[in-house]
Amino acid sequence: xxxxxxxxxxxxxxxxxxxxxxxxxxxxxxxxxxxxxxxxxxxxxxxxxxxxxxxxxxxxxxxxxxxxxxxxxxxxxxxxxxxxxxxxxxxxxxxxxxxxxxxxxxxxxxxxxxxxxxxxxxxxxxxxxxxxxxxxxxxxx
Numbered sequence: 001x002x003x004x005x006x007x008x009x010x011x012x013x014x015x016x017x018x019x020x021x022x023x024x025x026x027x028x029x030x031x032x033x034x035x036x037x038x039x040x041x042x043x044x045x046x047x048x049x050x051x052x053x054x055x056x057x058x059x060x061x062x063x064x065x066x067x068x069x070x071x072x073x074x075x076x077x078x079x080x081x082x083x084x085x086x087x088x089x090x091x092x093x094x095x096x097x098x099x100x101x102x103x104x105x106x107x108x109x110x111x112x113x114x115x116x117x118x119x120x121x122x123x124x125x126x127x128x129x130x131x132x133x134x135x136x137x138x139x140x141x
Contacts, residue, residue, distance in 0.1 A: 018063035021076035024055060028083055036091050041107040042098075049091045056084050089122050089129055096120060096131050 035048035059081060064073040097120065099113035100106050118133040 018061055019058075020063050021073055021080045024058075024062065025076065025080050025083060028052075028055065028080070028087060032087055032090070036087070036094060038103065039105050039107055040094055042095065043108075045091050045095045049088070049095070052084055052088050052091060056088070059084070085124075092129050092131060093120055093122050 031048055031051055035044040035051075059077070062077060062080075064077055065071060094104065094106075097104060097116060098106065098109045099116050100110050101112045101116070116133075117136070119136050120131055120133055122129055122131045124130075
């Protein structure tokens with residue numbers, strides 16, 4: 001019952017002129033393409049990170065249509081929440097990799113750095129994204 005009450009609260013929380021979840025999805029897609037796309041820089045990534053955090057804080061105030069059996073705004077809200085988590089992980093990982101390697105191209109670090117020839121792991125711990133590096137697996141010769 002508590003979960004249903006939280007859902008009902010979401011449907012009542014936004015004002016009539018608040019942005020909709022779908023408009024925020026479009027903004028996030030544009031932000032990720034322009035700031036964290038194929039060619040990135042630390043400045044662009046930090047700008048994207050700040051906006052993603054701000055969007056996560058604004059989630060509860062988005063305009064979600066009134067309750068009905070199939071609420072597309074509510075579905076879009078959950079998709080946006082997942083998209084923001086994914087975007088935050090991508091940006092955090094990209095900031096930590098201060099080199100260019102493969103499809104990851106940093107304009108401010110154009111060359112590969114063999115010290116970073118490792119696998120990066122990102123995980124959620126206590127609602128915080130944490131990154132760490134592990135050595136790649138080596139197959140026996």
